[in-house]
Amino acid sequence: MKPEQIQKIKTPLIAALVLLAVVDIFVHGDHATFIWDSIPGFSAVYGLITTVLIIVVSKFLGHAFLMKPEDYYD
Amino acid sequence: MTGWIHPAAFFFIAAALLLFVKGKAKQGIILAAPALGFLSLLIAPEGDHGTTTFMGQQLIFGRVDRLSLIFGYIFTLMTFIGMTYALHLKDEKEHIAALLYAGSALGVTFAGDLFTLFLFWEIMAFSSVFLIWFKGGKASSAAGFRYLLMHIFGGLCLLGGIVIHAAGGGGIAFNALPHTGLGATLILIGFLLNAAVPPLHAWLADAYPEATVTGIIFLSAFTTKTAVYALVRGFPGMEILIILGAVMAVYGVVYAMLENDIRRLLAYHMLSQIGYMVVGVGIGSELARNGAVALAIANIVYKGLLLMGMSSVLFMTGKRKASELGGLYRTMPWTFRLFMIGGLSISGFPLLAGFVSKSMVVSAAAEAHHGWVFLLLTLASAGTFLSTTLKLPYAVFLGEDKKIAATDPPKNMLIGMGLAALLCVLMGILPGLFYRLLPFPAEYHPYTVAHLVESLQILCATALGFIFFLHKFHSENTISLDIDWFYRKGAAAFLWLAKLNKSFSSPER
Numbered sequence: 001m002k003p004e005q006i007q008k009i010k011t012p013l014i015a016a017l018v019l020l021a022v023v024d025i026f027v028h029g030d031h032a033t034f035i036w037d038s039i040p041g042f043s044a045v046y047g048l049i050t051t052v053l054i055i056v057v058s059k060f061l062g063h064a065f066l067m068k069p070e071d072y073y074d
Numbered sequence: 075m076t077g078w079i080h081p082a083a084f085f086f087i088a089a090a091l092l093l094f095v096k097g098k099a100k101q102g103i104i105l106a107a108p109a110l111g112f113l114s115l116l117i118a119p120e121g122d123h124g125t126t127t128f129m130g131q132q133l134i135f136g137r138v139d140r141l142s143l144i145f146g147y148i149f150t151l152m153t154f155i156g157m158t159y160a161l162h163l164k165d166e167k168e169h170i171a172a173l174l175y176a177g178s179a180l181g182v183t184f185a186g187d188l189f190t191l192f193l194f195w196e197i198m199a200f201s202s203v204f205l206i207w208f209k210g211g212k213a214s215s216a217a218g219f220r221y222l223l224m225h226i227f228g229g230l231c232l233l234g235g236i237v238i239h240a241a242g243g244g245g246i247a248f249n250a251l252p253h254t255g256l257g258a259t260l261i262l263i264g265f266l267l268n269a270a271v272p273p274l275h276a277w278l279a280d281a282y283p284e285a286t287v288t289g290i291i292f293l294s295a296f297t298t299k300t301a302v303y304a305l306v307r308g309f310p311g312m313e314i315l316i317i318l319g320a321v322m323a324v325y326g327v328v329y330a331m332l333e334n335d336i337r338r339l340l341a342y343h344m345l346s347q348i349g350y351m352v353v354g355v356g357i358g359s360e361l362a363r364n365g366a367v368a369l370a371i372a373n374i375v376y377k378g379l380l381l382m383g384m385s386s387v388l389f390m391t392g393k394r395k396a397s398e399l400g401g402l403y404r405t406m407p408w409t410f411r412l413f414m415i416g417g418l419s420i421s422g423f424p425l426l427a428g429f430v431s432k433s434m435v436v437s438a439a440a441e442a443h444h445g446w447v448f449l450l451l452t453l454a455s456a457g458t459f460l461s462t463t464l465k466l467p468y469a470v471f472l473g474e475d476k477k478i479a480a481t482d483p484p485k486n487m488l489i490g491m492g493l494a495a496l497l498c499v500l501m502g503i504l505p506g507l508f509y510r511l512l513p514f515p516a517e518y519h520p521y522t523v524a525h526l527v528e529s530l531q532i533l534c535a536t537a538l539g540f541i542f543f544l545h546k547f548h549s550e551n552t553i554s555l556d557i558d559w560f561y562r563k564g565a566a567a568f569l570w571l572a573k574l575n576k577s578f579s580s581p582e583r
Contacts, residue, residue, distance in 0.1 A: 001472075006541055013538045020531045027524050033440045034448065043452075043528045047535025050453040051460060055543050058331035067332060067552040073562055 017044050078123040080136055080184065081111035081146055082194075085153070085177030092166040092173070101161055104169050108153035111180065115146045122186055131246050134186025140513040141367070145183045145303050147511070148371045149176060151497075152295045152378060159382055159490030160288035168208050172292045174201035179296035183303060188236040188246045188261070191304070195232060195268075198297060199225035205289030206281050214284040220558070221281035228267030228274070235260025251308045262309060269301035271318050271352060272325055275345055276558035279329065283338040283394070287385045290337060291490075294344060294381050295374045302351045302370045311358025319352030320450045327457030332554045334395050336384045336470060340377070343462050346454050347373050347420070353451065354435040357442050360514040365434030367512055372427040372501060376419040379494035380462065383413030386483040386491070387470060393478070396466065396549035401475025408482045410471045412491040417463035419498040422455060422529055426502035429529065430509075430520040437518065456536045464540045469549050 021041030036042045088107035092100060120143075124135035153176040160168065178201060181194030199222065206218040239257030240246045251258045267274040282293050309315065326346030333339040347369070354366030386409050387402065388394050403410045419426040422433065432455070439447040482488060501508045505520055540547070 001544060006544065009541055010538065013534055013541070017531065017534045017538065020527055020534065023527050024531070027527050033443065034445050041531070043531035044535045046449075046452065047456050047532040048539055050456045051536045051539030052543070054327060054331060054453070054457045054460060055539070055546060058328040059546065061328065062332040062550075062552075062554065066554045066556075067550065068555055070551065070553050072553060072555075 017041075020044060078118055078136055078138070079114050080124060080180070081114050081150060082177040082180040082184075084108075084110045084114070085173045085180065089170045089173040089177070092170050096166075100166060100169070104157045104161070104173070105154065107173060108150045108157060108176070112147065112150035112154070115143060115150065118143065118146075125186075128189070131189065131240075132187065133190050134247075135181075135190055136184050137186030137248075138184065140511075141303070141307060142183050144367060144371065144511045144513060145299070146180060148374050149179050149183065149296065149299075152374050153292070155375075155378065155490050155493045156288065156291045156295065158493065159291055159487050161486040161490075162484050163288065168205065168286060168289060171201050171204035171208070172289070175205065175292055175296060179300050182300045186248060188240070188248050191248055192229070192233055192236055195264075195300075196229050198300070199229060202293060202297060205293055206285045208289065209284060209286045217281045217284035220561070221277050224267065224274075224277040228264050231260045231267070232264025235262075235264060248307065250310060253309070253312050262312075265301050265304045265308065266318075267301075268297050269305060269348055269352065270298055270345055271348070272322055272345070273557050275322075275325075276556045278344065279338055279341045279556065280558050282341040283335050287389045290381050290385060291378050294341075294377050298344065298348055299370050299374055302348065302355070302366060305352065305355045306363055306366055310355055310363055312356055315352050315356030316444065316447060317356075319349045319354075319356055320447050321349070322346070322352060323349030323451055323454035324457070325349070327454050327461060329554055329556070330461035331457070331465070332550075332552070334397055334549050334551060334553075336387060336394055336396055336399070336466065337381065339396070339461065339466055340380050340384060343420075343458065344373075344377060346458060347377065349454065350432060350435045350451060353447060354438060357435075357438050357444070359438055359442060360516040361434060361441065361518060362438035364509075364512045364514045364516045364518070365431065365436075365438050368431040368434055368508070371508075372419070372431040372498075375494050375497045375501070376416045376427055379416035379491055379498065380413060380420065382487065382491045382494065383409055383416060384466075384470075386487055387480075389487070390480045390483055391478050395551065396469040397551050399470045399476065399478065400473040401471070402478065402480060403471040404475075405478070405480040406471070406482050408488055409491070410467070412488070412495050413467060413471070414463070415495040415498055417467060419502070421459035421463045421533065423533065424502070424521070424526060424529065425499070427498040428502075430502055430505040433520055433525060433529070434518055452532065456532055456539075459533060459536045460540055464537065465547055468547065 021044050024040035032038045084107045088103050091103055118138045120138050122134050122137050126133050178194040178197035182191055185191035203218050203222045235257050270278040282290050323346045326342050329342040330339050351366040351369050354362040419428045422428040436451050
């Protein structure tokens, strides 16, 4: 993907996230099960953090221990 | 007998007929068997049918209740879809194996006692291995043998458990089993092996990608899902399953992130999905068990669709590595579109099957106040979208155009995928109809504003993270070590030791 294509996708995504977080202010509060249910935009932040975590941690585990050349078992 | 016909009968009779029939009639038979099986279930009266006494024990071949019926519906439906996808095959061998396999899955589903369950459990293992072996070649032969050995081990655990449980006065009726005691524990291990719960999971990702183009569709539908059925029936509310399932949901995602083989990536991701179901069984509330069942049903459909998509890519290009593929959206547009419907379904996009099923388990975890389970399952949801719906299709269909000559697959394969895609949409837009079939009385409304806002936040955030890290997503030409390392390397070490021993012992003694 070219940088300008990436920018074309990035901007609406960020806009959508901010919009959803704003809507979140009016949605929550009536049925808070967990402590984080009362934080508007928690899902957005948690989604971002976990995405980065999954990428970084799985790549780290792969390069440190798990990934081997294809003929490893031959 | 009250005029009840076991749906598996249609499958076994059809398998026998295929030995004598060729051409168009053969195609009729392989589609008629699942269709008739499905219709027979629509008129099946609830209750116990096909009971007989064997060695002083009562065997029940046909326990028809809401839980067995819903699995019966989906197994017959998915066989129909899989057979449509496999309609072009000239050779009937694979069809026979698939029919025996699907029929024995139905045998397990309607078994009212543990002996009958065990009988069909074993036929499943022995018929399904041929769907791996028929691919031919050294890798598939070896993977098939490893698969069979693991299932023989699991089957022996199950049989030993049944005998101990029955001898201890537990009887052989198959209902909720005790959570303690050697017999029940061995039965549980047998179930967990077929559900591919870590550390008993490695056979799945090892063997499934070595199956034939069409064989993997059947493999993904039956073995793990009959195990989920058996867990829902036998071990509801067993707390250790919550932990095992939550770990499993994340485990599958991590391996899917690393995988280069397009079908193995999806196989690894199956673990993640089954993890949710296992969590649902462990929580054990009516909502949680309904969630486990709903997700099993939805997963059979969209995982089947995703695998049909990647099997089509393998079939048309002869390539199986993400690192060798790219730019196929131009040459295989329909495969791309249908694959994406499966991908968006599994990621939990509104109006599709995942949104109305996966969320039931997550909500049940919230209702039971399992905060860390909720967080892990939500993390796995992000990982699902990332690995299956962003990373994989990006590498295969978009990404760098490798100028691979290909076209969309034969019409019957596209129709098979189309049927699965249609089911994904129907479940998503008419969840009420789908919920009416669920076995337990539990109210659930998927389309609330809170659920929509929460899901869309996670999905947008994951997409943003993907775009941000796009440079990290070049597929690497590697394999990943898993638990099977212990027996693959262990067996080699054992043989080396055995040879060593031989060279020390002289023949004169």
